[in-house]
Amino acid sequence: MTNNIEGKIVVITGASSGLGEATAKALSAQGATVVLGARRQDRIQSLARALTSGGGKAIAVTTDVTDRAQVKTLVDTAVEAYGGIDVMINNAGLMPQAPLERFQVDEWDRMIDVNLKGVLYGIAAALPYMQQQKSGHFINVSSVAGHKVGPGFAVYAATKFAVRAMSEGLRQEVKPYNIRTTVISPGAVATELPDSVTDPETAERIRKFYAESAIPADSFARAVAFAISQPEDVDINEILFRPTRQAV
Secondary structure, three states: OOOOOOOOEEEEEOOOOHHHHHHHHHHHHOOOEEEEEEOOHHHHHHHHHHHHHOOOEEEEEEOOOOOHHHHHHHHHHHHHHHOOOOEEEEOOOOOOOOOHHHOOHHHHHHHHHHHHHHHHHHHHHHHHHHHHHOOEEEEEEOOHHHOOOOOOOHHHHHHHHHHHHHHHHHHHHOHHHOEEEEEEEEOOEOOOHHHHOOOHHHHHHHHHHHHHHOEOOHHHHHHHHHHHHOOOOOOOOEEEEOOOOOOO
């Protein structure tokens, strides 16, 4: 059973680890062609080789999502190599949490550039192709923090609330083009995200929380596969999930 995934051309940002890597593996195993974007060239090239050696189709394109031209190149490469783009997964993200009174302004800027503008650049790169095709699917990654704000989460949560708002606006605007939109909001999933927390007090709290609660990244990959696998006339707009033990 193909589940509407086999043969689809899927572009994934943040594909070098965590959610992106797990999703690339899961979709490739179900017959999708995956185009991997991330800054860490060695990691995505290694992943692409592993997927192709296992019989899949995959290419890697070094991509910093804060650079609009690089995101466009990522998508253009997918179209040039495979003739189109069926799914754009805007996954790249950072989570350097800290109380606002720490005034970590450089980290605020970086989160806005990656978590918010990176998603917009992905939309800008893929939407023209999907409009022309009259088909496609955007999957944007928010967070439980995009639904609930906590101390130290203000800027991160703001970016993730914004991803949800953008996704809903996009959903309404692309109806004439038969394009689907999904925003996925994970809770504590085992990824490298906690490693981006530089504030010592916050980092210790986050590491402890993730050590006690986090679930594997393939939980996210299954949510992605569920959304993509629906018949083309079914649009799964939002998925919010947490570890069963996570209260927040």
